[in-house]
Amino acid sequence: MPAVTADTLTLDRLPKLPDAGTVWRPVARVVTAQHFLEGEGFAVRRPFPGVDLSLADPFLLLDHMGAVEYAPGEAKGTPWHPHRGFETVTYILDGAFQHRDTHGGGGLISDGDTQWMTAGSGLQHIEQPPPELVARGGLFHGVQLWVNLPRAQKWSPPRYQDIRGRDVKLLTSDDGSSLVRVIAGSLAGHEGPGVTYTPITYLHATVAPGARLTLPWPAEFNAMVYVLSGDGHVGPDNRPLHEGQLGVFGGHKETAGALTMRAADNQPLASRQGWEVLVLGGLPIREPVARYGPFVMNTREEIVQAFEDFQAGRMGVIPADHVPHRTAADETL
Ligand code: MN
Numbered sequence: 001m002p003a004v005t006a007d008t009l010t011l012d013r014l015p016k017l018p019d020a021g022t023v024w025r026p027v028a029r030v031v032t033a034q035h036f037l038e039g040e041g042f043a044v045r046r047p048f049p050g051v052d053l054s055l056a057d058p059f060l061l062l063d064h065m066g067a068v069e070y071a072p073g074e075a076k077g078t079p080w081h082p083h084r085g086f087e088t089v090t091y092i093l094d095g096a097f098q099h100r101d102t103h104g105g106g107g108l109i110s111d112g113d114t115q116w117m118t119a120g121s122g123l124q125h126i127e128q129p130p131p132e133l134v135a136r137g138g139l140f141h142g143v144q145l146w147v148n149l150p151r152a153q154k155w156s157p158p159r160y161q162d163i164r165g166r167d168v169k170l171l172t173s174d175d176g177s178s179l180v181r182v183i184a185g186s187l188a189g190h191e192g193p194g195v196t197y198t199p200i201t202y203l204h205a206t207v208a209p210g211a212r213l214t215l216p217w218p219a220e221f222n223a224m225v226y227v228l229s230g231d232g233h234v235g236p237d238n239r240p241l242h243e244g245q246l247g248v249f250g251g252h253k254e255t256a257g258a259l260t261m262r263a264a265d266n267q268p269l270a271s272r273q274g275w276e277v278l279v280l281g282g283l284p285i286r287e288p289v290a291r292y293g294p295f296v297m298n299t300r301e302e303i304v305q306a307f308e309d310f311q312a313g314r315m316g317v318i319p320a321d322h323v324p325h326r327t328a329a330d331e332t333l
Contacts, residue, residue, distance in 0.1 A: 033245065094111060096130050099127050184196050209264065231271075261275075
């Protein structure tokens with residue numbers, strides 16, 4: 001899992017949070033991701049949406065793609081498909097993913113890069129492994145996160161941010177043992193490169209085996225930890241959290257406080273650098289959510305309108321040099 005690596009001794013350190021006097025947010029729930037097939041048939045693990053979407057607000061979906069070792073010809077992506085009303089954030093740890101949209105956005109992202117697409121008022125895009133990866137096969141590992149937009153910003157013009165791995169803000173824990181990559185938002189006053197409409201913090205941490213990671217966290221943000229690989233514990237009660245599991249912290253609004261987590265002393269071979277986790281949180285939007293497939297709006301009428309607009313060609317035109325094999329309004333991705 002290369003993502004972006006660094007010598008942690010050279011990095012800015014997170015503040016040391018004393019156990020006495022720090023309110024550690026409790027873990028409210030542990031959710032195990034479910035398996036789904038997406039796009040043209042690639043497997044994802046999806047910890048949410050689950051039974052209670054409000055816990056994840058302002059996030060709508062998390063798809064963990066891989067890690068998978070593709071055989072030649074096996075790697076798959078999505079056909080052209082529309083989105084409206086939210087943002088898709090794709091982070092690639094291993095391998096590569098190619099993106100193109102009808103608003104002129106696009107590019108190739110690989111180890112540690114992020115593409116941030118604000119669908120806003122609506123567009124179409126295609127997300128595929130590059131031809132070399134399809135031909136040769138190889139390791140692929142990535143994550144796609146959906147971030148909701150509040151009513152007032154659902155009609156924002158589409159926007160594309162190409163965030164290179166080298167632009168991600170790198171930090172280390174107070175003891176210098178763990179690597180924290182801030183992709184978006186801020187952590188202890190350090191800003192990540194992603195520009196977001198909805199205030200969020202999104203980071204990827206490699207917690208060294210046996211090490212503890214503590215993070216100051218805004219009181220008004222929700223907070224979740226998702227395990228990409230390895231074993232560890234979250235919260236003051238040390239709830240076990242394994243690969244493919246999401247720990248949802250409670251306690252926001254009532255208390256300020258901080259997040260604590262610890263990597264198990266012994267990690268599986270595939271995660272020998274440490275416990276690989278995403279930590280994410282944001283300001284809940286607290287508006288009604290009407291979602292159907294690729295559209296996320298506030299009312300059912302707005303969903304009907306989205307389908308009409310898509311079918312009438314008002315969500316962009318697929319480039320002529322890009323003959324679509326298939327379009328699908330009803331795909332999730
Ligand atoms: Mn999509």
